[in-house]
Amino acid sequence: MHQPRPDLAPDGSLSRAEMESLQREIASVATFEDDLSFDPAVLSNPLEAAASGDEQPVVVGVDQSFLTNEDGEQDRALSAVVATRGGEVIERVHAVTDLEIPYIPGLLSFREGRPILAALEELSVEPDLFLFDGSGRIHFRQAGIATHIGVVRNVPSVGVAKSLLCGTPRENTDDLLEGTTIGIEANSRVDAPDGTLLGYAVQTRQYDSPNRYINPLYVSPGHRVGPETAADIALALSSSYKLPEPVRLADKYADEAKGEIDT
DNA sequence: GCGACAG
């Protein structure tokens, strides 16, 4: 149905107004409902899936680290990509590009998009799903980094953020039980009707008894994934750690690869 | 003017 849209790739040389305009276009082209090439249930029940003959999808985690200049200033971004299938790592690639703009809330894809697309170019396997470290639809213009890259590559994607950019939780998100999800809806700061379901606060991990708590993740549709499925995917892919495995591995790889670079 | 603000 949809096609890749390289013409909508993030460009750090655009003006702020042009960036925001491009994001509105990305949001209008994005699909915030399930349109996957596989049944997401296979991620939760790998054994049953295998017995039924269902193949595991290639789930790709993406994360960035930054390289500093001789003067101690961040001048390059390193994007790490880890492809997994059935819980196993099948490929890892990374790319480094110069940074064009500083970090600006709401314009993250224009800072990290280039290195991400460059790294994805190095991937030889065909991705069935992308998991990004950042928001998808939980974004001022409903076009976070997961949505932007998902649309450009036309690959189903999910945004996994460690903190909330915008939107309002429908209930308290303090000390939730593991497995709990709380809807995040649009508020006045979001370019969508108030109350629109943007994603979910997802408690992938939680301590048992002590007086210490883990904060939830904020999961939202990037492209071709609905909010419930996005949350289900985050839960299914999280095992021993708070972050879904593909993203956690990409995070670790981003640091390792960074350490193997000279200047 | 004031507050909010992914990585």
Place this chain on the structure above:
DNA sequence: ATCTTGTCGC
């Protein structure tokens, strides 16, 4: 994101 020791708890 990044800079970093100690410290709490299982």
